[in-house]
Each structure stands twice: as structure tokens, then as C-alpha cells.
Amino acid sequence: MTGISIMLPIVIPLTSAALQIIAWRRRGIQKTITVISTTALLLAALFLLVQVRSDGIQTIHIGGWQAPFGVTMVADLFSALMVVLAAIIGLAATIYSLGSIDNRREVFGYYPLMSILLMGVNGAFLTGDLFNLYVWFEVMLMASFVLLTLGGEKPQLLGGIKYVALNLLSSAIFLAALGLLYGTVGTVNMADLARKLPEFPQPGLLTALACLFLVTFGIKAGVFPLFFWLPASYHTPPVAVSAVFAGLLTKVGVYALIRVFTLIFTHDQVYINGLLLIIAGLTMLVGVFGAVAQNGFRRVLSFHIISQIGYMVMGLALNSPLAIAGALFYITHHIIVKSNLFMISGIVKQQTGTEDLQQLGGLYRAQPLIAILFSIPAMSLAGIPPFSGFFAKLVLIQAGLQTEQYLIVAVAIFVSLLTLFSMTKIWNEAFWKPAPAKSENPGVETNPSPAARPPLSLLAPVAALAALTLVIGFGAEPILNLTTEAASQLLNPAGYIEVVMGGRL
Amino acid sequence: MAILLAIVIGGLYAAGIYLLLRRSIVKLIFGLILLGHAANLLIFTASSLVRGQPPLVAEGQLLPLLPAADPLPQAFILTSIVIGFGVTAFTVVLIHRAHQAGDTDDLEDMRVPE
Numbered sequence: 001m002t003g004i005s006i007m008l009p010i011v012i013p014l015t016s017a018a019l020q021i022i023a024w025r026r027r028g029i030q031k032t033i034t035v036i037s038t039t040a041l042l043l044a045a046l047f048l049l050v051q052v053r054s055d056g057i058q059t060i061h062i063g064g065w066q067a068p069f070g071v072t073m074v075a076d077l078f079s080a081l082m083v084v085l086a087a088i089i090g091l092a093a094t095i096y097s098l099g100s101i102d103n104r105r106e107v108f109g110y111y112p113l114m115s116i117l118l119m120g121v122n123g124a125f126l127t128g129d130l131f132n133l134y135v136w137f138e139v140m141l142m143a144s145f146v147l148l149t150l151g152g153e154k155p156q157l158l159g160g161i162k163y164v165a166l167n168l169l170s171s172a173i174f175l176a177a178l179g180l181l182y183g184t185v186g187t188v189n190m191a192d193l194a195r196k197l198p199e200f201p202q203p204g205l206l207t208a209l210a211c212l213f214l215v216t217f218g219i220k221a222g223v224f225p226l227f228f229w230l231p232a233s234y235h236t237p238p239v240a241v242s243a244v245f246a247g248l249l250t251k252v253g254v255y256a257l258i259r260v261f262t263l264i265f266t267h268d269q270v271y272i273n274g275l276l277l278i279i280a281g282l283t284m285l286v287g288v289f290g291a292v293a294q295n296g297f298r299r300v301l302s303f304h305i306i307s308q309i310g311y312m313v314m315g316l317a318l319n320s321p322l323a324i325a326g327a328l329f330y331i332t333h334h335i336i337v338k339s340n341l342f343m344i345s346g347i348v349k350q351q352t353g354t355e356d357l358q359q360l361g362g363l364y365r366a367q368p369l370i371a372i373l374f375s376i377p378a379m380s381l382a383g384i385p386p387f388s389g390f391f392a393k394l395v396l397i398q399a400g401l402q403t404e405q406y407l408i409v410a411v412a413i414f415v416s417l418l419t420l421f422s423m424t425k426i427w428n429e430a431f432w433k434p435a436p437a438k439s440e441n442p443g444v445e446t447n448p449s450p451a452a453r454p455p456l457s458l459l460a461p462v463a464a465l466a467a468l469t470l471v472i473g474f475g476a477e478p479i480l481n482l483t484t485e486a487a488s489q490l491l492n493p494a495g496y497i498e499v500v501m502g503g504r505l
Numbered sequence: 506m507a508i509l510l511a512i513v514i515g516g517l518y519a520a521g522i523y524l525l526l527r528r529s530i531v532k533l534i535f536g537l538i539l540l541g542h543a544a545n546l547l548i549f550t551a552s553s554l555v556r557g558q559p560p561l562v563a564e565g566q567l568l569p570l571l572p573a574a575d576p577l578p579q580a581f582i583l584t585s586i587v588i589g590f591g592v593t594a595f596t597v598v599l600i601h602r603a604h605q606a607g608d609t610d611d612l613e614d615m616r617v618p619e
Contacts, residue, residue: 146595154606179548
């Protein structure tokens with residue numbers, strides 16, 4: 001059976017969710033199924049990556065309907081890499097959830113929802129059809145809506161409204177753009193579109209359509225000026241949920257941007273890439289300024305997601321092989337580091353009862369292990385060598401210098417400095433400064449100097465992700481080789497089209 | 506027919522965006538519903554309207570007699586109606602719960618407390 005390995009990353013979470021729903025009242029069974037299935041998902045994803053790397057782009061036509069008539073699932077190196085990252089975060093978050101999700105949420109189907117979320121994310125990475133991408137987005141969004149608001153605490157509901165409203169708006173724009181694209185070109189298969197669009201007689205119309213897609217994926221990715229839903233909602237749900245959202249959901253938007261603007265809308269790159277470059281610069285700046293002004297642990301991190309998205313979009317906008325490879329490297333580094341930072345904020349909250357930086361303090365003395373585990377992703381995020389973020393930024397800045405876009409390079413370096421500043425702020429406030437006296441905050445139950453070690457189910461995923469950050473940092477070259485290969489596949493879409501269309505030209 | 510539908514779609518978009526810009530969450534949801542309907546009609550209209558020509562392939566032929574109605578946009582619309590229904594049901598419950606929690610219908614009063 002060829003192509004079965006493409007379906008596994010979708011079928012495994014689906015089966016897992018179905019089995020868990022059958023065992024609705026047996027939470028022990030649900031937990032067992034979810035751990036087994038996310039482990040299996042990681043193995044399947046790694047297998048797919050190895051297969052794509054050795055045998056080239058994999059494809060499967062659902063129901064035997066050949067492209068462009070049926071829905072095609074395609075795995076190139078970029079897709080396979082993203083699926084592996086999704087599986088890593090899925091596994092880490094599942095283990096983290098075991099020790100941190102309360103009974104009330106577990107009773108209402110927390111674990112099946114997590115499986116469905118992973119299914120939606122993987123589906124979005126693997127599909128080769130734009131309408132199918134819309135459907136996977138909706139699968140992912142539905143699961144994320146429920147996960148975000150599950151528990152029904154007031155901040156969750158209020159943050160949830162903004163998240164739901166803006167994502168629905170983005171879906172409506174996506175749908176309209178799809179309808180217009182189908183009306184103009186007559187296909188929604190990505191490879192078929194890539195084949196037909198260069199010969200399309202009205203490039204102005206295509207640019208307008210491209211901008212509609214830019215807006216809809218821009219909302220999902222959280223780029224300037226469409227990111228406001230993100231800092232309003234990401235700090236409200238349980239930390240395990242935040243960590244998955246922070247790592248994966250916005251990156252699905254970035255994935256869609258990269259896919260659409262390297263494969264489909266390549267007719268007017270000067271205009272689109274110019275626009276993307278401006279967006280990238282503003283996203284970086286606004287995100288990092290927002291972070292500097294915040295005082296909540298997860299709020300600071302939420303704004304950093306936005307500024308980091310700017311770096312990825314910068315890679316796409318520069319559009320040289322090195323820049324795209326840098327963007328993919330950046331995504332790899334960012335997903336692991338960002339989820340890890342959110343998970344650490346959860347440990348801090350679990351230990352002290354607060355995530356307000358002003359009320360925290362003295363954690364370095366009380367919990368040196370957590371402090372060290374925090375310092376690895378934090379320094380990586382800021383781009384200190386030899387951590388993974390340094391190489392990610394180095395490659396992007398090199399690409400910027402090669403293409404002579406000095407302004408964006410200056411912005412990237414400046415933002416990197418401010419990132420370091422704001423990571424130092426968390427370090428100083430939460431870990432280094434002495435714990436504030438309890439009497440200063442009456443009415444708030446805090447425990448600033450805990451002695452107990454956090455449970456292993458929280459520490460293990462954090463330590464594993466920190467180790468992965470070190471691996472990416474010290475073993476940057478093989479990963480850069482992988483992303484360079486993936487970038488060359490993206491920039492030479494002829495191979496992708498050939499595999500999907502099966503030579504019927 | 507296409508012109509009439511274009512006017513309807515424009516009206517739906519205008520009404521939807523107007524409602525989105527209001528401060529009440531109930532109107533926000535109505536606005537999103539209208540935008541969904543507008544997008545559905547847009548798919549329908551943009552992929553050319555053909556009346557009374559079902560895409561049936563005659564015996565011995567490989568292609569239907571052109572111009573025939575295209576069934577694919579209708580499949581798209583059907584999919585998005587089903588998804589929209591589920592999402593709308595969820596949002597209605599969400600605003601109900603948010604209204605209970607915040608005791609307000611006004612988005613200005615719904616800033617997440619620090």
C-alpha cells in the first residue's frame with residue numbers, strides 16, 4: 001500500500017478520539033489510550049519524514065479519484081517536518097496534561113478533544129487541496145474553541161469570545177476567497193492551481209485573491225495588524241492547552257502562508273513579498289513592544305509568539321533558498337521552545353499559585369532545577385549561542401544580507417535584543433529577586449518559596465523539550481540541511497506538481 | 506440573476522460587517538452568521554450560474570453537454586453550511602455562558618481582567 005504512511009498521522013488521532021469517546025466515563029482508559037496514540041503518532045510522523053526524505057514526495061488520492069478531481073493528500077519534506085513537530089508537541093502536552101488537568105475538565109472530554117486537535121493540525125499540514133485545507137482548519141478550530149473555553153472560568157469565556165469571533169471571521173474570508181478562486185480558475189487542487197495560474201490572463205485579479213488569502217492566513221498566524229485575538233486569549237486556558245496552541249496553531253497559519261505563496265501565488269512576487277516584508281517587520285516590532293509592557297508570565301510569552309511569527313514571515317518574504325530554509329529552521333526551533341516556555345510558566349504557577357511577575361520571586365533559590373530549565377529555552381528564544389534560536393536568527397539575517405534588505409535585518413537584530421531584555425525581565429522577576437513579603441499582597445494566596453519538587457509528569461516533558469532545544473542548537477547542521485532540502489522542494493514546485501498530477505499535463 | 510445575487514451578497518456583507526462593528530456580542534454573532542451566508546452565496550454566484558442544465562453525461566459520451574451546472578461549488582456550500590451550523594451552535598452557547606459570567610452584553614465591559 002503506497003501512501004498509507006500519509007494517512008497514519010490523521011488516522012491515529014481519529015481512532016484514538018473515537019476509542020476515548022467510547023470509554024467516556026473511564027478516565028484511566030482515556031489517559032492510557034491518549035499516551036499510546038500520541039507515542040504512535042510520533043513514530044508514524046518520524047517514519048513519514050524518513051520515507052519522504054529517502055523516496056521523495058509522497059501522495060495519496062482519497063477514494064482513488066485522481067487529481068485534480070479528488071482530494072489529494074501530499075507529504076513533502078516541509079509537511080512531514082511539520083507533522084513531526086506537531087507529534088512532538090502533542091506527546092509532550094499529553095504527558096504534561098496527565099499531571100496538570102483537573103478532574104472537571106477531564107470529565108468533559110479533554111483528552112479526546114486534544115486528539116481531534118492534533119488530527120486537524122496534521123490534516124492541514126498534509127492536504128494538497130485548498131478546500132480540504134479549509135475543512136481541516138475548521139476541525140482544528142472546533143477542537144480549539146472547546147479546549148479554550150472548557151472549564152468555563154470567566155477569563156476563559158471572555159477571551160474565548162474574541163478568539164472565536166476573529167477565527168470565524170477569518171474562516172468566512174477564506175471561504176469567500178476559495179469561492180472566487182474556484183470561480184476564476186476552476187480548481188482548488190494546489191498542484192493544479194500552481195500549474196494553471198502562471199498562464200492566467202489577468203494577474204491583477206490573482207493578486208487581489210492572493211491578498212484575501214494573505215488576510216485569512218494572516219489572522220490565523222497572528223501577524224500585524226491581525227493578531228489581537230492572540231494575547232487576549234492565550235493566557236486564559238490551562239497551561240497544557242496554552243502550550244499546544246502557542247506551539248502549533250499559529251504555525252498552521254504560517255505553514256499555510258508559506259505553502260500558498262511558494263506554490264500557488266507566485267505570479268507577482270515583487271508586490272506580495274514587498275507587502276510580506278513590511279508585515280514581517282511590523283509584526284516583530286509590535287509583538288516585542290507588547291511583550292515589554294506586560295507583567296503576566298504567559299502574557300509576555302503570548303506577545304513573543306507574535307514577534308517570532310514576524311521572523312518566519314521575514315524568511316518567506318525574502319524568498320531566497322537560504323531565507324526559506326531559515327524560516328523552516330525558525331519554525332522548528334520556535335515550536336519546541338515556545339511550548340516549553342509555556343509549560344514552565346505552568347510549573348511556576350503550580351508551585352507558587354500565581355503567574356504575576358511582580359508577586360513571584362526567589363524561585364532560583366527554591367527551585368534551581370526549574371530556573372535552569374527555564375534559562376535554556378529563554379536564552380534560545382533570545383538567540384544566544386549556542387542555543388537553537390541563535391542559528392535560526394543567524395540564517396535569516398544572513399539571508400537578509402544576501403538579498404540586501406538591510407532595514408529588515410536591522411529590525412530583526414533590534415527585536416532580538418528586546419527579546420533578550422524581556423526574557424531577562426522574567427528571569428529577574430520570577431527567579432532572581434527575593435520573594436516579596438506575603439503581607440504586600442493581602443487576599444492573594446501565594447506561596448513564593450515552595451520546597452516541594454514539581455511532579456515528574458510536569459518536569460519530564462519540559463526537560464525533554466529543553467534537551468531537544470540543545471540538540472537543535474548543537475546539531476544545527478543536519479537540521480539546517482533538512483530544512484534546506486525542504487526549501488528547495490518548496491522553491492521548485494515542478495516536482496510537487498509532477499508527483500500530484502502523475503504526469504497528466 | 507447573477508446581478509440580483511450580487512446585490513444580495515453585497516447587502517449581506519454590508520449588514521454583516523455593520524453588525525460586527527456593534528458592541529453587543531449578540532449582534533457580533535449575527536454579523537458572523539450573515540458573513541457566512543454571504544460567503545456561501547458568493548461561492549454559488551462566482552462559479553457561474555447555469556439553469557436547467559444538469560451535468561449528466563449522455564450515453565457514449567465522456568463529457569456532459571456544456572454549459573452544464575457545476576456540482577462542485579454546491580458541494581463546497583453544503584460542507585460549509587454543515588460546519589457553519591456546528592460552529593454557530595457552539596458560539597450561541599458560548600455567548601450565553603459569557604453573558605452569565607460577565608453579566609453584560611457589551612464588548613467594552615468584556616476586557617479580560619489582568
